[in-house]
Amino acid sequence: MTPGGGEGVEVHHAHPTRDVDEAAVRAVVRVVCEGEGVVAESVGIVLADHATVHDLNREWLGHDYETDVVSFVLDEEARARGALDGEVYVDLDTAAERAPEFGVTMAHEALRYVAHGVLHLAGHDDATDAQRDAMRALEDRALAAAGI
Structure with missing residues (x-):
């Protein structure tokens, strides 16, 4: 497998009313992995x-508040x-609430997450x-590379 390969990416649509284009989700995962030199196993x-x-x-995580995204590494090795x-x-409700603040669509904000x-x-x-600034720059680069 080469860096960025999306063979192991599964997208689960678990929100009752909101959704994001699966191809766009996969594109963002692919470009982040390419940028990091890793494979999405x-x-x-x-x-x-x-x-x-x-x-x-x-x-x-022991945090009793809403947040935009949580990540869990399942295999540290x-x-x-x-x-x-x-x-x-990814919390699509938070993306919908925050998107107007940044002048973007809900989908764009969700893809940032x-x-x-x-x-x-x-x-x-x-x-x-x-x-945070470094991650924001990497997010911006990934979204641009994915055509978002």
């Missing part, structure tokens, strides 16, 4: 709602072999202002 992207993402954030194995849960989540799987963090 087994990456699940779940397009969900407030309740789902909030519940996961509270249960698994995968990175050592240049692969990603994890899940990304996809990029952000996959960057977390690849090992990036956003705990500091500098890290």
